Amino acid sequence: GNSVTQMEGPVTLSEEAFLTINCTYTATGYPSLFWYVQYPGEGLQLLLKATKADDKGSNKGFEATYRKETTSFHLEKGSVQVSDSAVYFCALSPTGNQFYFGTGTSLTVIP
Amino acid sequence: NAGVTQTPKFQVLKTGQSMTLQCAQDMNHNSMYWYRQDPGMGLRLIYYSASEGTTDKGEVPNGYNVSRLNKREFSLRLESAAPSQTSVYFCASRRLGGENTGELFFGEGSRLTVL
Numbered sequence: 001g002n003s004v005t006q007m008e009g010p011v012t013l014s015e016e017a018f019l020t021i022n023c024t025y026t027a028t029g030y031p032s033l034f035w036y037v038q039y040p041g042e043g044l045q046l047l048l049k050a051t052k053a054d055d056k057g058s059n060k061g062f063e064a065t066y067r068k069e070t071t072s073f074h075l076e077k078g079s080v081q082v083s084d085s086a087v088y089f090c091a092l093s094p095t096g097n098q099f100y101f102g103t104g105t106s107l108t109v110i111p
Numbered sequence: 112n113a114g115v116t117q118t119p120k121f122q123v124l125k126t127g128q129s130m131t132l133q134c135a136q137d138m139n140h141n142s143m144y145w146y147r148q149d150p151g152m153g154l155r156l157i158y159y160s161a162s163e164g165t166t167d168k169g170e171v172p173n174g175y176n177v178s179r180l181n182k183r184e185f186s187l188r189l190e191s192a193a194p195s196q197t198s199v200y201f202c203a204s205r206r207l208g209g210e211n212t213g214e215l216f217f218g219e220g221s222r223l224t225v226l
Contacts, residue, residue, distance in 0.1 A: 034214060043115075043201055043217035044154075089153065091215075097161045097205075098155055098169075099215055103153035 002027045006090045006102035013080055013109050021075040021105045023064075023090035027038045031094040033057075033066050033073040038104070047075075047088070080109045113137050117202050118123075122155035124192045124225045132187040132221050134202030142205040143185035144169075144215065145177060147198040154201065160185055192225045 007022040027031065032051045037046040047058030053068035062077045073090060090102040115136045124129060124130055136143065144159040156169030160179040176188045185204075189196060200221045206213040 043219045044203075045217065046214045046216075049214060093213075097159060097167075098156065099144075101154040101225075103151060 002031070002092060002094050002098075002100045004090050004092055004100050004102040006088075006105055008103075008105070009087075010106040010108060011086055015082055015105070015109055015111050016079045017109075019075070019077040019080045019084075019107070021046055021090075021107070023073045023075065023102060025071050025073065025090075025092050025100075027071075027092055027094050027100075029095050031092040033064070034091040034093070034099075035062070035073070035075050035090040036091060036101075040086070044089060046054065080107075082109045082111055085109050115202055115204055115216050117200075119221060120219065121222050124189075124223065124226070126193060126225060128192050128193065129188070129190050130159050130189035130223075131189075132200055132202070132223075133184070134186065134218060136202075136204040136216070137183065137186045138204060138206075138216065139182070140204035140206050141182070142214070143179065143183070144203040144205070145170065145175075145187045146201045146203065147199050148201060148220075157187065157200075189223075190221075192226045196222060197225045 034049045034086045035047040037047045038044045048059040050057040050066035056065045066074045087104045087106045118133045141162045145157040146154040155171045158177040160166045163182045202218045203215040
């Protein structure tokens with residue numbers, strides 16, 4: 001089957017710290033992988049995506065690399081800011097119409 | 112460009128009442144989705160519509176019905192609300208049915224409380 005497992009939160013970091021949020025997946029075929037971000041009181045918005053193995057998605061200083069050999073898509077940022085405080089969701093889309101989301105990781109960045 | 116618009120944003124119901132959540136997208140997307148978000152459980156798919164005229168059950172369809180009114184609109188109906196349906200509901204749309212590289216675009220959510 002298809003599923004996404006991401007690290008439990010909440011995560012609290014100081015400003016300018018390095019961020020890693022782990023995400024692993026199980027899937028049939030060759031899925032596309034996504035990271036979404038949800039700011040308080042808002043809907044989810046796409047942060048980055050990768051559509052095939054070894055692709056690196058990047059946006060707003062965040063990066064994630066599609067690793068087929070380890071079935072992972074870990075989110076990283078070298079220096080977080082207070083404005084990065086949000087909930088982050090890893091997701092996959094196998095062939096077909098459905099998306100599968102992880103349970104979300106809450107990040108709080110303190111000044 | 113409005114994107115995905117959901118109404119209402121907030122609603123309080125009593126057990127047994129009915130209501131419909133409305134969703135419209137102006138991006139000419141084929142596929143539309145309804146999710147619910149509960150603490151610690153991420154997003155769970157209720158129903159989706161791959162294209163106009165088709166609907167399919169997702170992970171948690173019990174207690175809900177949907178209508179794909181046209182290409183733009185996809186509504187979610189609760190016929191007899193229960194406290195377990197207290198949640199935040201998100202509508203989403205996607206460019207092409209069957210294409211797995213396209214991203215989902217989300218509305219801002221509808222917060223429903225059932226007393």
